[in-house]
Amino acid sequence: MSDLDNVENADLRAEIVQEIDRRGPISFARYMELCLYHPRYGYYTSTRTRIGKQGDFFTSSSVHSLFGRLIARQIVQLWQHMGKGPFTLVEQGAGEGYLCLDLLDALASETPELYVQLEYRIIEISTDHRQKQKQNLASHVTAGRVIWCELSELEPFTGCFLSNELVDAFPVHVVEKQDNVLQEVLVNCIDEGFVEELAPLTDSRLNDYFELSGNPLVEGNRAEVNLAALDWMAQVAQRLVCGAVLTIDYGYPAAELLAPWRRAGTLLCYHRHQSSDNPYQYIGCQDMTAHVNFTLLEKIGEEHGLKTLYFSEQYRFLLGLGFLEELIRLQALEIDPKRAQALRLTLKNLILPDGGMGESFKVLVQGKGLGNIELLCARPIRAIGLPAGI
Ligand SMILES: C[S@@+](CC[C@H](N)C(=O)[O-])C[C@H]1O[C@@H](n2cnc3c(N)ncnc32)[C@H](O)[C@@H]1O
Secondary structure (H helix, E strand, C coil): CCHHHCCCCHHHHHHHHHHHHHHCCEEHHHHHHHHHHCCCCCCCCCCCCCECCCCCECCHHHHCCHHHHHHHHHHHHHHHHCCCCCEEEEEECCCCCHHHHHHHHHHHHHCHHHHCCEEEEEECCCHHHHHHHHHHCHHHHHCCCEEECCHHHCCCEEEEEEEECCHHHCCCEEEEEECCEEEEEEEEEECCEEEEEEECCCCCHHHHHHHHHCCCCCCCCEEEECHHHHHHHHHHHHHEEEEEEEEEEEEECHHHHCCCCCCCCCCEEEECCEEECCCCCCCCCCEEECCEEHHHHHHHHHHCCCEEEEEEEHHHHHHHCCHHHHHHHHHHHCCCHHHHHHHHHHHHHHHCCCCCCCCCEEEEEEEECCCCCCCHHHCCHHHCCCCCCC
């Protein structure tokens, strides 16, 4: 049976049912943790094609190498600003390793003085992805540039902490406001089927989350609460001695994420390029995500010495780094008009708003010890010089 035929992992379902039998109803965060990260059967821990055409979803780095090559420009500027010394680039949640590959290829060919001083550390939860990363990054591993480690083992470092679509995959609690009381959604099991029930909060931090966000949940509404993201931000900020944290993900500022009209939250599941809001199907065979509360990442970062340097949509970030100029250059290299058109369509995905990755993805850059740096990615669109006729 090919993994395309997998509609559910029966072993995982049985494990979750057993846990509920033993402990009673579990938080949605625990349910999501088991679905995605169960040590043997979780979506990210089992062997499966997740990213790309044969998988469940695309990521920007799986779309085109230009994504990583543009981010390399931002890394180079940070390194120059910091005095061109030894630099550690940490990437957490590196997928199949393509962002790392494109970044390192770009640095090796365009900024070898940085490449030879660079230590690229990957923090990856999935053994399956770690193996794919090792295959795809073989030449840079041989060159001594790439090392794998756990976040808990990461020594204080100078450089940049990078992630693309990591934080949206952290397990989230789900809450609802009913009769003016915040209640938590728990997952129970009846006749082998999973059902949701409302119960008092299992963690007092769930209440604090809305206060900290500055946006109370509106009566009748449901929202996800990513407590793991707050702990993660604190850990990352504490380990960064000097440099930047660059986080790319689906998400909004708190006021938009918790807006009254967003009645049912943002939980989305992906299976074979179909999205749905049903986390109780394709158990262990679908990705599960919730949009990131960027206001809280900024706040927690500030509490731990980070300063927000940049927050915007992915399309602005990429345009600032030279997306359009590169698109024009790459197209001019294509003699075959059909291939040139295909290239244009592929690259457009990175910046398109509706349905593309340009607007739903946001980029947050937080700095420590960088003073008043004007980031390359912040170059305004009006400053982009285009050839006549474009
Ligand atoms: C949606 S994929 C994004 C992959 C990659 N960044 C890209 O752009 O293609 C999420 C990645 O994060 C990893 N991951 C999820 N939770 C993690 C965690 N807590 N620590 C480390 N890696 C994690 C997954 O195994 C996967 O490699």
